[in-house]
Amino acid sequence: MISPYVRRLRLAGELRALRAESGLTHEQLAKRIGESRAQISRLENGHIVDQADVMKILDALRVRGERWTQVMTITREAGEKGWWESTRGMGDRQALYANLEAGAIAIREYQQTFLPGLLQIAEYARARTDATVELEPSTFTVDGVLAGRAGRQRMLRRPGAPAYEVIVDEVAVRRLSAPPEVFKKQLYHLATACNNNEPGVGLRLLPVDARIDSYTVPRCTFSIYTYPDPGDPAVVAIDTVTSDLILTGPGDVAPYEQLYARLRDAALPQAESLALLTRAATELPDQ
Secondary structure: OOOHHHHHHHHHHHHHHHHHHHOOOHHHHHHHHOOOHHHHHHHHOOOOOOHHHHHHHHHHOOOOHHHHHHHHHHHHHHOOOOHHHHOOOEOHHHHHHHHHHOOOOEEEEEEOOOOOHHHOOHHHHHHHHHHHOOOOOOOEOHHHHHHHHHHHHHHOOOOOOOEEEEEEEHHHHHOOOOOHHHHHHHHHHHHHHHHOOOOOEEEEEEOOOOOOHHHOOOOOOEEEEEOOOOOOOOEEEEEOOOOEEEEOOHHHHHHHHHHHHHHHHHOOOHHHHHHHHHHHHHOOOOO
């Protein structure tokens, strides 16, 4: 399935464009379909999906043929329910990432502080959940988080999975974010993934002494999602302590794409990344 979140954004853009082409205001369109102005705004802002109202809008604007089929297909996909909605306790934030990952053609990620969720072992994910339980709203359980993580990782192994590349800052490899024995096991897992050259999965390390073009040192962890339909927006998700900032405007997304390209150029090749990961793991105590 295609990310319902992204298709909802796409639907909002299509409806705004259709109304603009017709020269109608929100109030005029609302009157034509017998709804409130607020309802039109909610649809055009991507806050809701109402198939009946979309059909009424298309009828009022005399949309026919392929355009009608296209918009109604987007509407149906925007209203679909993903597997994450039935995985209890995985947490609202993780559910959002699962939604964004659905149907993506490529995921590019920069991890500044922690080891990447899509490559985490269960012990590390459990340790991170225990560490953040007092800092984040309790919309998750440990078992739910683990089930959600496993579901997201299965996404990378399915046919047609997105290409996934992650750049991990050396700080995230050197600073303990879990007990030493768990962290060591997680580093070896990353090294194995890096050494096996898993199809569609790439991992590079960004050394602390890396020279980044124009000294554009990254300020935060972020991920970029792109989709096969060129009409769907690319999405940037920025990780913060208690929530995630989502950017979809081309002017907001482009700087992160440029920054990612610079980080990639400054990062170690995969073979050297493997060597650094292995060295970091062997230097850790067993407990």
